[in-house]
Amino acid sequence: MFSKIKSFFGKIIFIQIILLSFLWMLASGMTLLLINLVNVSYEVNDHQSASIAISILGIIVFWVLAGILTYVLVGLYRGRKKEIEI
Amino acid sequence: MNNPQNIDEDEVLFNPIYHSGKGFYILGGAMLTVLLFGVGMYIRQLIFGLGETGMDGTVSWGFYIISFVFFIGISHAGTLISAILRLSKAEWRRPITRMAEVITGIVLMIGGLHPIIDLGRPDRILHIFQRGRLQSPLLWDMTSITAYFTASTIYLYLPLIPDIALLRDRGGRFHKLYKILSWGYDGTEKQKHVLEKAINILMVMVIPIAISVHTVISWIFSMTLQPGWHSTIFGPYFVVGAIFSGIAALIIVMIVFRKAYHFEDYLKDIHFNYLGTLLLVMSLLWFYFTFAEYLTTFYGHEPTEMRVFLYKIIGTYSPFFWIMVVCNFVLPVIILSNKKTKTITGLLITSIAVTIGMWLERLIVVVPSLANPRLPFPTGIYIPSFTEISLLAAATAAFILGFMAFSKLFPLISIWEIKEGREESVRIVSDRLNQYLPSKGHIKK
Numbered sequence: 043m044f045s046k047i048k049s050f051f052g053k054i055i056f057i058q059i060i061l062l063s064f065l066w067m068l069a070s071g072m073t074l075l076l077i078n079l080v081n082v083s084y085e086v087n088d089h090q091s092a093s094i095a096i097s098i099l100g101i102i103v104f105w106v107l108a109g110i111l112t113y114v115l116v117g118l119y120r121g122r123k124k125e126i127e128i
Numbered sequence: 129m130n131n132p133q134n135i136d137e138d139e140v141l142f143n144p145i146y147h148s149g150k151g152f153y154i155l156g157g158a159m160l161t162v163l164l165f166g167v168g169m170y171i172r173q174l175i176f177g178l179g180e181t182g183m184d185g186t187v188s189w190g191f192y193i194i195s196f197v198f199f200i201g202i203s204h205a206g207t208l209i210s211a212i213l214r215l216s217k218a219e220w221r222r223p224i225t226r227m228a229e230v231i232t233g234i235v236l237m238i239g240g241l242h243p244i245i246d247l248g249r250p251d252r253i254l255h256i257f258q259r260g261r262l263q264s265p266l267l268w269d270m271t272s273i274t275a276y277f278t279a280s281t282i283y284l285y286l287p288l289i290p291d292i293a294l295l296r297d298r299g300g301r302f303h304k305l306y307k308i309l310s311w312g313y314d315g316t317e318k319q320k321h322v323l324e325k326a327i328n329i330l331m332v333m334v335i336p337i338a339i340s341v342h343t344v345i346s347w348i349f350s351m352t353l354q355p356g357w358h359s360t361i362f363g364p365y366f367v368v369g370a371i372f373s374g375i376a377a378l379i380i381v382m383i384v385f386r387k388a389y390h391f392e393d394y395l396k397d398i399h400f401n402y403l404g405t406l407l408l409v410m411s412l413l414w415f416y417f418t419f420a421e422y423l424t425t426f427y428g429h430e431p432t433e434m435r436v437f438l439y440k441i442i443g444t445y446s447p448f449f450w451i452m453v454v455c456n457f458v459l460p461v462i463i464l465s466n467k468k469t470k471t472i473t474g475l476l477i478t479s480i481a482v483t484i485g486m487w488l489e490r491l492i493v494v495v496p497s498l499a500n501p502r503l504p505f506p507t508g509i510y511i512p513s514f515t516e517i518s519l520l521a522a523a524t525a526a527f528i529l530g531f532m533a534f535s536k537l538f539p540l541i542s543i544w545e546i547k548e549g550r551e552e553s554v555r556i557v558s559d560r561l562n563q564y565l566p567s568k569g570h571i572k573k
Contacts, residue, residue, distance in 0.1 A: 072274065080262060082260065082261065082262070111286075113322070117322030118313055118323070120318070121314075121317075121322060122313075
């Protein structure tokens with residue numbers, strides 16, 4: 043079991059998953075930031091319409107971008123010659 | 129290192145990765161010195177505060193914000209031009225898209241740093257995360273630039289994957305890095321399909337994001353009631369200016385790397401001819417917007433607006449204004465509308481002029497309006513300090529260094545797209561032509 047875990051962490055795929063997770067962290071971070079800023083705008087009685095529109099658009103863009111990259115990287119991994127032969 | 133058994137017909141495109149001449153190290157060393165000096169000057173500014181700059185209470189934005197708008201503008205060279213050319217299936221795009229996309233990635237990083245440099249106290253950036261006001265266009269800007277940077281980086285990376293796989297298969301210094309970044313790409317039909325689908329989605333997505341970035345930057349100015357800024361055409365005016373300066377930057381980069389790495393067989397006269405025509409069209413469009421903007425101000429004759437207007441046209445900033453007009457309109461029209469002067473040298477001169485002219489345009493937008501506020505203050509004076517000039521030089525050095533570093537890791541011209549073009553372009557274009565043209569002998573009786 044220990045050797046399995048050790049070999050997984052030593053594999054290139056582990057680094058690749060970490061790299062991909064950075065993008066998801068960015069998308070999640072931007073979502074949290076925008077939600078926080080909308081809350082602040084409510085608190086200080088700012089005009090919210092533009093803020094909410096920009097936030098919704100921003101959040102969608104980041105999640106779609108993260109989704110596209112994940113789709114490509116998973117697709118490339120599954121489409122490898124080895125994978126097809128199996 | 130390079131495996132001699134793997135000699136490719138496009139070997140010249142791999143050469144910059146494996147071989148560096150003396151000039152590469154001399155230029156790299158010089159640029160690194162300029163960059164480090166700039167970093168030193170920034171640390172000095174951090175210690176002594178914004179008093180080290182030429183900015184004051186009246187003119188509170190100077191070189192840093194000018195460079196921010198300028199560099200973000202140049203970023204339109206890449207992803208936007210590349211996406212439009214891919215979308216319109218322009219076959220001549222193949223050798224130029226990569227360089228265009230790299231420009232975007234590098235200048236977005238450099239441009240995005242400038243508002244932080246302008247803050248004086250960079251630790252205050254944390255306030256944006258905690259208590260930022262989303263009704264401010266500055267915050268919209270942060271969101272759109274981050275989105276554009278993310279989209280551009282992915283848009284640069286995806287078409288790079290097949291080339292990274294080629295480098296991985298060749299072995300060499302960065303074999304492990306290429307192995308990680310190529311995600312097991314073997315060129316199978318399934319992989320090609322996935323990659324093509326994602327690139328197609330991204331190229332459609334990236335265009336509105338790119339346009340939104342510079343529109344939002346223009347709103348930082350036009351959403352205020354400052355004379356000279358409060359204009360409805362600022363959005364498209366900024367976008368046109370951004371694409372204009374972007375094309376000029378792309379042409380400069382192409383000419384320099386063509387000469388340095390002997391890409392003459394890939395970047396041909398026809399590519400420069402098409403880009404030259406595009407630059408001329410953008411010059412005319414830029415002039416149209418500038419003329420419309422200044423004419424309406426002049427006809428309105430509103431006193432505070434006229435103060436800024438005259439300050440630019442015949443006042444303190446008139447030398448910069450008229451140099452801008454010569455660089456952005458007179459020179460491009462004279463050089464690019466004449467077949468004899470529309471050469472690569474002519475294009476290089478025009479592109480350098482446009483780059484200088486567009487930087488001056490940002491200067492003319494930012495400073496005169498702040499120097500002549502609506503409130504009854506005396507006219508402000510802005511003279512950039514040595515710190516600001518050093519940081520502008522450092523930003524330019526960072527751009528050159530960024531490009532040099534990229535050229536040592538990845539091909540500057542998309543190799544797989546060139547190969548694909550050789551194999552399929554003629555058939556694709558002839559099929560397309562057959563669709564456009566009426567069939568022979570189709571006469572109505």
